[in-house]
Amino acid sequence: MWSTARDIAAGDLVITRELVQPLVITPGKELNSKYGVYRHSDLIGVPYGSKIGSRNGKGFIHVLRPTPELWTLALPHRTQILYLADIAFVSSWLNIKPGSRVIEAGTGSGSFTHSVARTIGTSGHLWSYEFHEARASKAREEFSRHGMDDIVTLTHRNVCKDGFTVVDTVDAVFLDLPMPWEAVEHAKNALRKDRVTRICCFSPCMEQVLRTVTALNDAGFSDITMYETLLRPHQVDSVPALPPISQIGEKLKKSEQKREEKRLRQIANSRAAAGKRKRSDDADEDDGDRAEGSLGKRLKTDDEDDVTQHEDEQSPRTGNQQSGRPVADAAETKGALPENPPRKITISKTFPEVRGHTSYLTFACLLPTLPVAQTPASGTEGAVNNPATSSEMVRDIQTIAVH
Amino acid sequence: MGEGSSKTAQNTRADTIQAGNTLLLRLPSGDIKTWKLEKDSAANLGKFGSFHANELVGQQFGLTYEIADKKLKVVSSRTLQEVEDTEATNELINDGQFVQPLTAEEIETLKKSGVHASEIIKKQIAQHANYGLKTEYSKEKYKKRKEAKFSKSFTVIDPTVFNVCDYWFNKDQNRVRDVRPDALGQMLNIANITHGGRYLAVDDASGIVVAGILERLGGKGRLITICDVDSPPAYPAMVHMNFTREVTQVLSSLNWATVDEEYTPIVPPSEPPSKAKSDAQKTRLNKRKAVNDTLNRTREELFAGEFDGLVVASEYDPSSILEKLSPYLAGSANIVVHSPYVQIVTDLQNQLRDLPQYLGPAVTEMWLRRYQVLPGRTHPLMNMSGSGGFILHTIKMYNTWLQFGVHTHSRLGPDTTTRRLSP
Structure with missing residues (x-):
């Protein structure tokens, strides 16, 4: 049937992983595809199962021995x-x-x-x-x-x-x-x-x-x-280990706490503002007003910063730790977070669409x-x-x- | 035209049943009994009767026999019966009613007196109080059930790879590591097992994979298996194939110590000590020498490499097996790894897809459904085999990069594009 020799010879049928069409090796012929340019004569003498770079350096092909399955x-x-x-x-x-x-x-x-x-x-x-x-x-x-x-x-x-x-x-x-x-x-x-x-x-x-x-x-x-x-x-993938719910629970609790803090701050601010208005109505203590007003503003900014930072928490804070090796304390301080780098697991499932009947x-x-x-x-x-x-x-x- | 007609098909076993064969006998109950045919012995099938073993010698495989007076009679093949649809239902049939006046003792007496099974069944039907109420389908089932009980007969199963694998899988699927007949067929095809090819195999599945490969080699080519014991491995599933010597002589085995190139196997000396020895001792030493020489030759053969394929059905870590054996595979060789567990092959796939010497590792699962085929009553069987395991297939590539027709192999550098090729 097909060649059982180790190396490709003229006249051989060769299957490539990349091209749908099989090749019949014909000296003088050239293969020109999106995987590059190859002279058939270049393939002669090459062992089956080799990876070959194209003449124009634009790609490569795997040359395979034909089997009925291929x-x-x-x-x-x-x-x-x-x-x-x-x-x-x-x-x-x-x-x-x-x-x-x-x-x-x-x-x-x-x-x-x-x-x-x-x-x-x-x-x-x-x-x-x-x-x-x-x-x-x-x-x-x-x-x-x-x-x-x-x-x-x-x-x-x-x-x-x-x-x-x-x-x-x-x-x-x-x-x-x-x-x-x-x-x-x-x-x-x-x-x-x-x-x-x-x-x-x-x-x-x-x-x-x-x-x-x-x-x-x-x-x-x-x-x-x-x-x-x-x-x-089966479609096989390698993904980070799935996060446990405790991690999400902690995250939600923190965000709830922050929200509550914010609410309390806002109440405090509005009270302060109300007091200021009262006092400015009285038209005295100019300096104190200004100080408190700016404090209120600063608090608000802090709050915003906290929110952004909080959103970033899932990924390690790289900003101030870039120079050192990835730090494990990120995981330690947050308890439920996976170690760094996150543990990978292999998962598989059947392709979404498969042959159901032949x-x-x-x-x-x-x-x-x-x-x-x-x-x-x-x-x-x-x-x-x-x-x-x-x-x-x-x-x-x-x-x-x-x- | 003469194509194929000049020669008879090569056989991996004798054309007919021979003394010394290990046969699979299917009993009327559906059970399968393993039985070694010893010349001049008597075979005892319990309530299904007994017969003289020599009667089977020279017979074709695959026939059904009836036992009468310890003699065998070939039974013609059973044909399917059309069943007439009637108005009958089970409306008036209740459980627990007394319907069969014929007692077990009376039946026993009938059997002892040598009455044919069909006569006993006729009697039972005649005396059955509600037989007439049954649907025709139900009557058929009743007769079948009685036949399974009373008929004295058996079938010599034709020991094809499919049938032997099916027998082992049904007997104990753990012992064949879930290699179901469909899985085995796929493994042999994907591995491109060809008459005359050279293969490596790791079979911890009772030898069913080895049996399949040997049959496809048909006595030409080579199979080296690697096992986990220090003596030649027992491949019990192979016994039922009743292979001829020509078929098994292409098989040699090494173990996980002797496949280590760095290791020098410790073998007993085969050179005689200084003084002359008795004949018995010489024979023993010669035997020893033959064993040692075979071991060395097999190792050299393995280490020389360029094998056409590797088939694995093993209890050990497949990536360690591939790491050890894939250097001995030729480029474009097919690698097939079967496992009962999806995690084993998916983990393997995950490791291999980063390595340029393995092309397109892919995982597939087998699915098989059998049907009851009876006129008017065709449907899938109520029970089906849940799993025939999972298969990983990949193609071995030389770890070299050839460029511009420059035919010198150069080491392949870190290659990030290989991953893109995975399907």
Whole structure:
């Protein structure tokens, strides 16, 4: 598939963290983006996983080795695509592993295709079917460019009408079709019969699920089950520890006290002023008047200063302490305030908007009907019957064999 | 066309059940029993019957058997039954009424006389006073409940990674550190585990992660695990996979002492003392030498680095694990850390995002809902698994800065712009 060499070579597909489009390294070409200017030839010989500064010094890019997961984020959308959570779950339930033979219909944007191709490797095979001709040719070109020719066979075909190109061959079938129930019998033909095989139908609507379940049941699939899986991304932040209410309580108490002091001062002032008026009516003691008047003014200014200072209290008073190291006595004198610098905590929550539904994943097994040819033990005196010959009575009892 | 048809799929275990396999047997009650198939032994499933172990040898995985006279009979797969809607309700059915004249002793006698489970259930239904009043759905449930009680049968669970993980998770999710099958599938995909790749893993989750990686390697590539004990780690979840030797031989283990480059492991001497020794002693020394050589080779291999990925499901501080092991990762290697606790991975994310050698650390949570699928009765299961844990994923970057195509690595200075790249 993609390069496994340590260093980037000409012709390699390279993913960058910064650019949405993947790059195919072509000597002579230049990448010119808001992240700077890069010559493709500069990247040749550079190890994957490097950070590269641009020629014009205006930015940098991280050059990454492509993976199906990165490709899913970068790929050109031809259709609605499958995402990590569903791909991983389907692959796991269908037991897709190196050497597996798998059918996929339809190909769509190739998101699942890349992931399966990675997992099955060159000892496995993936037959991919797409009924939309233009999409099929685009996907074929892409798979070829990505070195997947020996793993993936892409066929332009309507599998609901014409079925698959292989019989009794594959270990698993994945149907991402509008009407998967129309392909269930074809899928059964394509699945091998000498071991347990599996199918998954991917449908966004419950009505589709119900019709699919009926079709699977009628075709003799067992262990029918259905799942929904989602991936919830978390937004992580580091913030100062939340202030305790005692701190706010103290602040409120102080401000209440100040307000009361102010009120009392104002009463005192107005009384004094009233007295002065009286006295000025009497028209004597000129000097005393002036002194008291200015005192009243000064008091008021002090009060205003107090208020501003009070508002600043939450942040350490840096004015007179700038020269020294941040002083801990700020915290000591105010008791409830956090130490300086404030303790940080890590918090996380799910992103405000997340994917709420992708599709229902309907799974089923097809149990083997063919005896195993090469095993010495089968056919010996054991009483094990072929499932096909098991009696009506046995069928009647319906053993609990739900997956 | 011949694609894929020329070769059979590589198997990580024998095609069929073999003597020596450790099997998972699902009983009619829904319980799963672990059972090691010893040649020529007898298997006893308690009230569900007993049979001769050899009968399973050579059989396919995944089939259901009925036990009759200690012999096994394959049961065809169960199909879903359409249930007819009727007017019946539970209006006239009250709790505590005497409805079943058939006594436990009578049922026991019937069972002893070898009457088939389906006959017993028929008898019970015939004698049940209120059976006719039940809704069709309720009748179905009743029959199912009785089958779970009386039928003598079992299923050999196909030991896929999914099924084995599911078994362990349901048995004791703490022992697999909340690695649910969906979480495991995601970890393997995000870590880009590829046939032939080279990986590091720290698995304190009973070996379920190791099992998943080994299966995806399919006998080609390399896996070095680091454990917290001085002997080879027991990965009990791996036992149920019944891997062949080819699959497990790519696995080697070191511990937190032997991964220390500065440390010289203290091993017993493997060179014979001066005088000639007995054969027994020579064999012992040779064995010792082999163990020591393997240890040294594995350490050298680790220290040479350039691994393709690191997967962690550990009880230890993940940032200390990353600090120790990420120097051995190649650029663009995927790092996946799973934890049952969101705080562990968010704290880690918070530390990593300031370090230029970790690109875009991101935290995700798994969510999985299973449905009951029955004709006319499809709905999510009433109980669901609350958590499959949390995953942090990041990509390892070389701690170098390349400029203008000058291909000499220069130390990266303090870089304040790295943070901006976090998603």
